[in-house]
Amino acid sequence: MAYTDHPSARLLPGWVETIRGHAAEAEKLGKLHPEQLKLIYQQQWFNLLAPAVYGGLQTPLPQLIATEEALSWADGSLGWVVTLCCGAGWFGGFLQPGVAKQVYADTEACIAGSGAATGTAAITGDGYIVNGSWKYASGVHHATYITVNCLITNGEEPELDDDGAQLILPFILNRADVTLLPGWKYMGMVATGSDAYEVNNLYVDKSRCFKIEAAAAAIPSLLYTYPFLQLAEATLAANLSGMAVHFIDLCVPAFAYKATNIRRVNEANVALMESELTTATTQLNQTRQDFFAAVDASWQQPTDIGLLKEVSHTSRILARTARECVDKLYPYCGLLAALPVTEINRVWRDLHTACQHALLTFAE
Missing domain, CATH: 1.10.540.10 (Acyl-CoA dehydrogenase/oxidase, N-terminal domain)
Known part of the structure; x- marks a missing residue:
């Protein structure tokens, strides 16, 4: 396949x-x-x-x-x-084995979290005191564990990393130690339950802290030494691609309905819609092909900087192409595409909401 x-x-x-x-x-x-x-x-x-x-x-x-x-x-x-x-x-x-075994002992283990460093972790004894709030954690309602990114402090002073900036480290917390807050009020991705959460004066053992870098991987596998940036870019782009393909699929019956039920749509209009659909499908599939080829090449040679840059580049091209193809077809779909209870509208809302993710918005 x-x-x-x-x-x-x-x-x-x-x-x-x-x-x-x-x-x-x-x-x-x-x-x-x-x-x-x-x-x-x-x-x-x-x-x-x-x-x-x-x-x-x-x-x-x-x-x-x-x-x-x-x-x-x-x-x-x-x-x-x-x-x-x-x-x-x-x-x-990247987790310490003892902690990882606890996390995955649950057959329905699910980890959610936010990449934003909007919390603090104050060094104390063999651990940290964690405080903070984080937004937009997709799947947080189903999580058994939640990750947080924190600015590290030592007393009243920031703890610095090797570059002289304040050190940021992630922690993994039990879901029971985290308070969920309503936060997702956007038009799309509604079923992701991407709500906010907070932690107040929680003591966290140092074993719950980890580093996301190849040298810190606890499992000797390519999957955990492959760069996190390109992994994140590729996975998000794949999501946008899937939504765009779904929208294009739904355009087929939408266009057929418009061609046979709207009197002001003539043969020339139908030909135009079919042409636009064919063009969008071809363009998206070609971009998908370039994207998957770039990911596969980087997976074969994960230390090749040029190949990794191509993953970043094709991820952004795919995200843009997915959005532009959908937007090109949307005006031909009729009012049902603007009705919130329809499947095609849900796909449109989800795609345009997901496209706001900053990771794929700007040129690399």
Whole structure:
């Protein structure tokens, strides 16, 4: 199976039925539906990047992004939650083994978190006192553990890193020690439940602190020495690609309805719509091909800086192409595309909300 096949080739029809059949209700809930979660746990999608030694799937990057693209094609919010939570599960390759075994002892382990360093961790004895609040943690309602990034202090002074800047370190916390706060009020990705959370004067043992760098990997595997930046860029771009393919799929019946039910749409209009659909499909598929090829090449030679830069470049091109192709087709879809309760509108909202992620907004 080629990575650039239609994303549906990677999912069983029953899985898609479960995911899409509960997508509207998940949006009402503001988090994934229990039946969607049941499927995720059965397939271990939250553990796609977790180390095999702890029961995870430790999926190679090319296969990972193909799976994530397919899940986001099935539903943008579900794909995004799986991507962000299994991305946090990648940290299992950097946790101290004793802590990692605790985390993954739960067969429904799920790690959520935020990359923003909006907390502080004050050094005290054999640990830290953590305070802070963090926004936009996708999947936080399903998390068993939550990660936080903190500015490190020593007494009243900032602890400095080797470059003289204030040291920032991540910690992994028990979900029970974290207070969730309502924070997601945006038009799309509603079912991701990307709410905020806070921690107040929590003592955290130093064993819960870890570093995200190749030299600090606890698992000797390419997956945990591959650069985090390109891994993050590629996984997010794959999500946007999957949503765009879903939107293009939905354009087929939308255009057909408009061609046969709107009297002011003539043969020339129909030809124009079909031409635009063909162009968008071809453009997106070519960009997907370039993207998957770049990821695969970097996976074969992960120390080649040029190949890694190409992953960053093609990730941004794919994100832009996904958005532009959808926007080109949207005006032809009729008012149903603007009705919030329709599937095509949900896909449009999810894509445009996900496209706001800063990692893929600016040129590398």
